[in-house]
Amino acid sequence: MxxxxxxxxxxxxxxxxxxxxxxxxxxxxxxxxxxxxxxxxxxxxxxxxxxxxxxxxxxxxxxxxxxxxxxxxxxxxxxxxxxxxxxxxxxxxxxxxxxxxxxxxxxxxxxxxxxxxxxxxxxxxxxxxxxxxxxxxxxxxxxxxxxxxxxxxxxxxxxxxxxxxxxxxxxxxxxxxAAYLHTEWRRSAPLGTPAVHTILDTTPGPGRYVGTYLAIQPGADGWWGEGELKFYLDGDTTHPTLCGTGTEDYFGGAWNFDLAGVYRTYSTPYLGLHQVLPPNEIYQAHQRFGMYRWHVRDPLCFQEDLRVTIQALGWSDPETYLPLEHADIATTAWWYRG
CATH class of the missing domain: 2.60.120.1390 (Protein of unknown function DUF2961)
Incomplete structure (x- = not known):
């Protein structure tokens, strides 16, 4: 399609x-x-x-x-x-x-x-x-x-x-x-327990998932982007077929978006961290971020159905993950289907 x-x-x-x-x-x-x-x-x-x-x-x-x-x-x-x-x-x-x-x-x-x-x-x-x-x-x-x-x-x-x-x-x-463009917008504020936000609820196929926008305010100090994005394809229930390695990784970054103690924004043809508010701070609970990824060169194709989620996950200490229950998350998903 x-x-x-x-x-x-x-x-x-x-x-x-x-x-x-x-x-x-x-x-x-x-x-x-x-x-x-x-x-x-x-x-x-x-x-x-x-x-x-x-x-x-x-x-x-x-x-x-x-x-x-x-x-x-x-x-x-x-x-x-x-x-x-x-x-x-x-x-x-x-x-x-x-x-x-x-x-x-x-x-x-x-x-x-x-x-x-x-x-x-x-x-x-x-x-x-x-x-x-x-x-x-x-x-x-x-x-x-x-x-x-x-x-x-x-x-x-x-x-x-x-x-x-x-x-x-x-x-x-x-x-x-030829398929029709669809979007789904969702906001979780505060996220609550479990600290999992649904980007796209189950939608029938066949289809092609082509984009994600994430706006997040972590609600806790420290690094906030350990959470995995998960794509449940074609009948997946408990376990997804596609599971990422971290939020900043999915949006093309690495190592907390931290370069020499500051966040560095970037905007490229297919992905970016294009907004950090305020830009001169780092690891603060009140900061707000905007990032996007377009699956144009790497479309996510499904035949039966698709569901997409993201975890809000930080660190409570160097060895323990911290679910970000007080996070404010809003997302937009783009996909095509008939």
């Missing part, structure tokens, strides 16, 4: 047609852009008229839900860019419905979709997601749909916010095994 468009051949000419949805072309229809006569830029463009940035954004009031895209398929979303008030990324809810399914395949706080689960903006440069100065949110996850795609944003904050966005997709036929 391969996500449509996951490895495009840029040199090929095919029958696909590129379309884009934005406040300047809400339907994405061919030739439908730059015709607005009203919008958030109407005053600034009053001397210039249509075609001069009349409607670059929308205003989203408290409690309101905006339809960012509602388009017919078949097609594949290729790029999703959005920017808004950075202080409310966790109060905005992003939802994506594929093919009129009654339940959204994507339903989570906007910040967590873009690996920003804390109140301070974290820049990120990877193949699948990019967070650029000063709050440009970019997704390159390919998102196929057959009959219809509907993407909405809900404002759960207490103030009106501006939303600038553009969603670019291709109209094209899909292979029979």
């Amino acid at each position: 391969t996500p449509a468009g996951s490895t495009p051949d840029l040199w090929r000419l095919d029958a696909a047609r590129t379309r884009s949805v934005s406040p300047e072309n809400p339907t994405g229809v061919r030739g439908g852009g730059a015709q607005a006569t009203e919008g958030t830029g109407a005053h600034a463009s009053r001397l210039l008229g249509p075609g001069w940035k009349v409607s670059p954004s929308i205003s989203l009031a408290p409690g309101e839900t905006a339809v960012l895209a509602d388009v017919s398929g078949p097609g594949v979303f290729r790029h999703f860019w959005l920017t808004t008030d950075r202080s409310v990324l966790r109060q905005l809810t992003l939802r994506m419905h594929w093919d009129d399914h009654p339940h959204p395949a994507v339903d989570l706080p906007l910040g967590h979709f873009f690996c920003n689960g804390w109140e301070e903006l974290a820049l990120l440069g990877s193949e699948m997601l990019v967070v650029a100065p000063a709050g440009g949110l970019n997704s390159y996850w390919p998102m196929p749909f057959r009959a219809r795609a509907r993407i909405t944003l809900h404002n759960g904050s207490d103030r009106t916010v501006p939303v600038y966005y553009q969603l670019t997709y291709t109209e094209e036929d899909l292979p029979a095994d």
Whole structure:
């Protein structure tokens, strides 16, 4: 099962047609852009008229839900860019419905979709997601749909916010095994006993697990990342098929992320520790961390079902593990299935 468009051949000419949805072309229809006569830029463009940035954004009031895209398929979303008030990324809810399914395949706080689960903006440069100065949110996850795609944003904050966005997709036929993008967002605060957080509850296959974002506040001094990530595949019950060697190892780091007594952030195409708050401290209970891993080159494939967990584990002394029962953990899982 391969996500449509996951490895495009840029040199090929095919029958696909590129379309884009934005406040300047809400339907994405061919030739439908730059015709607005009203919008958030109407005053600034009053001397210039249509075609001069009349409607670059929308205003989203408290409690309101905006339809960012509602388009017919078949097609594949290729790029999703959005920017808004950075202080409310966790109060905005992003939802994506594929093919009129009654339940959204994507339903989570906007910040967590873009690996920003804390109140301070974290820049990120990877193949699948990019967070650029000063709050440009970019997704390159390919998102196929057959009959219809509907993407909405809900404002759960207490103030009106501006939303600038553009969603670019291709109209094209899909292979029979094209799979849909799904996410699952979960938070445990405090984690409690046992100190195990479920990243993805059992989901049916066949499918392909492609990404993990972890936001954690350990709740205890000392090193906090001894916990193993476990992937229970295809009927696994007590024991998983895949079991990692530690949290920092799963996210591509080593030795506590500690280099000369400080945490060192990094952001690479497929994994990173891109946020440490505050950055000038180490081994403190109140610190907050953000990290990601994309299983693009190393997909985790399952046929029957999949469940994913992570332990919150530190040290009580140099020879004894410490379950972190007071940890605050939030995760996002990305996977494809039919």
